[in-house]
Amino acid sequence: MTVDKETNQVKLGTFIFERLSQIKDFHSVFGVPGDFNLPLLEHIYNVPSLNWIGNCNELNAGYAADGYARVNGVGALITTFGVGELSAINAISGAFTEGAGVIHIVGTSSTISKRSTTPLGVHHLIPNKNTWDRSQDHFTYEKMVEPFCCVSETLDDTKLDQVQSQIDNVIEQVAKQSRPGYLFVPVNMANMDISVDPKKRLNFKTYRSDKQQAKELASVILERLYATETAIVGDQWFKTRRHKLNKFIKENGFHCFSTFLGKSVIDENQEHFHGVIAGELSTEGSLQVLNQFDAVLHLGVNHNEMNNFRNWSPSQHVKNVMEIGKDYVRIDNQLYTYVDGELVFDELVIQFDSTRLLKKKEIIPRLSQNLPELDKSANVSQKSLFQTVQTYLRPNDVVVCEMCSFLFAIPDLKFPQNITFVTQNFYGSIGYALPATLGASLAVKDDNSNRRVLLIEGDGSSQMTIQELSSLTRYNVKPTVLLLNNEGYSVERIVLGPERPYNDIQPNWQWTSLLKAFGDTDEKKSVNIRVDSTLALEKALNREDDRLKFIEIAGLNKLDVPWRFAYLCGKHDN
């Protein structure tokens, strides 16, 4: 730490970056400069382990920080007052909805102008509705983010003694809750001296509820586990606990499922994994297996129209459903709120006595994946793409998928071990996936795992945030990009207006020249390939090449979507 040893003083801006650098594997900070954050940005150069990743715009920075957080737990972006922070707000709303730990640091107007009794009319700040009134509400934007964050702190130079705990609070809450948090830093404060307690460490471990209660709930659940054979369902809010959960499942041979939004929580390679359950959107045969159980332990529950398509719920199949949620427990329809689900689960693992488990039931296994023979010389279709992707996947891959048609095939993919699946399958803001791929790719660089990153996205979504493609080569990351060129918004075509112009996009984008136009003129850092047949796609995927691979899949039929999406729209005909 660059804290002065005698005075315990440090520059506020430097302290922020030092604290960020103490997060595990955290080395990249995203964002866009502006005159309200420049003095803060200067301090990043005092912390050598951090890199500034300049994005093309703030929405992209938000998505990138989200992608980073999905892999490494916490991501951060820095934007400027008003114009920057509002541009990113949709990314933050998405991060909240999907559970990504994004720290959004905003450089705001100075405390001097905030307090001034002769208001100046500060740029970037919304004026008073009455033009005669020069006063502005400097907190207009800060007030808006309340629904989108788990913590928000505004630094204040009349309370410099609180700054350390405010900064720490944002980082700790975001890391702990996997949800966005805001830190508002007035522009004149970045260079101020603050006194800090150099011995205080960031605390990422505190549980958010009472341990005794958690112990008791765990033991109630365990008694049921011992008494009835119980299947485990791994859902979205347990992504953060998935390693521990899979260990527990494997060691004890539990039968298990995942949900649509929980895809990737459960290791799908264990003998007793029976697929994804989501009512009529479930993988083939999964509900039949579920029917054979009397009890389910549902972890990290996320109830909504994706997981619970047409109001389906596991309780339609199983008498006894116990839920350990993110922040609650439900047993026998008795609800215990403000309970830290991870703590309950941790207690359950501690107390668990495997000798008391019932003998495993003989389960009629679900139908095994039945992949038809492909005509590899034919145009790529959603079905053939599915098989190609299935074959391509390897353990530890990071798979990023846009809210495009292919997303609805993903539950049917059998994920190899330890896939990190990055998507917004509930919030579903298109354009997310490309910048998120930048974030995820930097994360696997920063944690030295160098895992492969695969991005699958539609042409319509890609256009939303296409400039961030240029940041991939700028920051030397090498994901493989599959661009599904099906001439517009196919998923919308299935919903309404299959031939309507509103579902078209500017046709004829030269996808494979984009990276060149964005600066990789001689393809030093990327290789850009257009394919139409499955054969060509496989060849492109298998090609040994150390550059970023951008593969445009041309010739897809614009009305071809996976069965699950047609079903979702009530338009499935077989």
Next chain:
Amino acid sequence: MTVDKETNQVKLGTFIFERLSQIKDFHSVFGVPGDFNLPLLEHIYNVPSLNWIGNCNELNAGYAADGYARVNGVGALITTFGVGELSAINAISGAFTEGAGVIHIVGTSSTISKRSTTPLGVHHLIPNKNTWDRSQDHFTYEKMVEPFCCVSETLDDTKLDQVQSQIDNVIEQVAKQSRPGYLFVPVNMANMDISVDPKKRLNFKTYRSDKQQAKELASVILERLYATETAIVGDQWFKTRRHKLNKFIKENGFHCFSTFLGKSVIDENQEHFHGVIAGELSTEGSLQVLNQFDAVLHLGVNHNEMNNFRNWSPSQHVKNVMEIGKDYVRIDNQLYTYVDGELVFDELVIQFDSTRLLKKKEIIPRLSQNLPELDKSANVSQKSLFQTVQTYLRPNDVVVCEMCSFLFAIPDLKFPQNITFVTQNFYGSIGYALPATLGASLAVKDDNSNRRVLLIEGDGSSQMTIQELSSLTRYNVKPTVLLLNNEGYSVERIVLGPERPYNDIQPNWQWTSLLKAFGDTDEKKSVNIRVDSTLALEKALNREDDRLKFIEIAGLNKLDVPWRFAYLCGKHDN
């Protein structure tokens, strides 16, 4: 109207578009489809005079609608629940701050799911903070926009008899106030039948305050105008009244000024125009002229740090300042609020008796523009660019300028007659100008004026919203684009960190191949030229060509900014 003659019934969606089509010269609707607005979009095809302009993303759609509104008075965009509307919110905040009449129509969740007591967990909608609680606040997003709009209406199928007045209210308020308004349309309502009053017309003319009071204020102001020689200052909020204002000024030979934000309000070609006043940022000699007056009538006042740099105000030069604001009048420091300034001005013009005016003062004229000889073979500089643009401009041009370095030279330009100047010089969200150019270009098509549109923007700003370049050729508009390639964020470099990486952007973008990559492969619709010398720039500008002209100005020095910007940053040295 497609209203049924017997029943007076019409489909709600169709009615919305019919009403929009009744706005003068209104033929383009911007936006992006989504499953919450598709049923509404279908109805646009019932109104043949309207065109759907699909944007690459929603922020761009917001900027485009703003650019359209700047030229034709009202613009509109349609987005989808959450993901779409939040993506556009920064554009709406900008439109509010700068005064653009943008109607933002949002397709929201159905009234059924809004009312449901067994909440479904609707996608795109932020979930409850407590994961055990499946209820969602369907109005989360609607509540956020209050600071950014002058009107907001939520349609409700239990109040179908109010729908017509709600729709009309949004359109009328937006048109009248030149500020954004929201219309929230639940997805299940677009196809509902509503009864309308077929005789009711949209009313764009109502004043928003009492006529008698306006008359009295006008006459008080007039008495002063007759008694003291008074200069007129035209400021931002009188953009909407500029034709009438200029007529009044010219007919009576008033001395006049504009402000930084009011640039383009006053016709600069009249004999008695004395430049832009904004304290130390004023055009050369303007304050000396102002000093010679005893009174000022300031119209459309917008007080803030741009117009009132370092707390400057006209009252430092002139004893008596009268203000007719957008919504107030101030005389002798007596403030009259909630007064419609346009009404007061209209009354003033009616009551005006030119025979009572004092004889014009002999004014020592301000220094005339002193353009030094250019070395036209040298690299383009900010100074030479200024001269080139000055020479290029013609009456009736639409000039769009980004919040980039060149914006700060614009006050020194002498605008030919009837320039429409489109910029965000106070809100200053970069990325605005390119999509706004799409909007402005469609507006000059829609009103059949076919005015020339010139866009001036920096490379950093352009990257923010670059995909919308492709919509220019998609929708066959032909602005001239000047792209200032100075390797990054020059204005930020002057503020802080001239050599810092945070002020760099991905270098080496092939600007002149972008339009080709975006679909105009054989340059049928655009010509793309890279220049570095003034000579080459002039040649490119003068070239007869009926296509969109994209001109990249390369070789600009990255620390070269107009004097006014250096001054603003306290870094001017001559």
